[in-house]
Amino acid sequence: MTETIDATTTAALLDIGDVAARTGLAPSALRFYEQRGLIEPAGRNGLRRTYQPEVLDRLSLIACARQAGFGIAEISRFLMAGPGDTELRQRMAAKADELDVMIARLTRMRAALRHGATCPRERLVDCPEFMAAVKEA
Incomplete structure (x- = not known):
């Protein structure tokens, strides 16, 4: 569940457009990754999703896994994997x-x-x- 974030908290957060621009991903791809549980928004600033800056690291990991040939389901497992998997x-x-x-x-x-x-x-x-x-x- 996402929450609306107040103005004092938003300074550290990245707007979905910022994340898209920094990663080269379309906002629709970010929403898709969110639907699949690969990333999680911090909340909303008005109608726009916001993310913690750490989402950029998560998206770099996802991009690397995609380039290596892993599918979305495998990446989801990869992000949750423990030593026993x-x-x-x-x-x-x-x-x-x-x-x-x-x-x-x-x-x-x-x-x-x-x-x-x-x-x-x-x-x-x-x-x-x-x-x-x-x-x-």
Whole structure:
């Protein structure tokens, strides 16, 4: 349940528009995260939601988890996980392994592109080093 906040308290709080501007998220995304229990408003300033400044850290964590490929339900569990949640921790370890594979592939792709950018051959497809790097990537 949200409460209306008086003017003396609002100085430390962030308006939903401020949070949106600082995070690059649309206000609708913030409301969605709120509906899913990922963030919680501090109250309202008039008709606008307000948040504690710590919500920015929570949203950074959510963004990181989303970029790693976790879904909203998994992130919700992630935010509430305790030391005994072995299933979630196994999922996190598996996701880290997936990222290792992706990083290795991207590293090979980067090497191929760097070689291609400096290759003296007229046509890159005639360069055996470039083609080998592309196949490896």
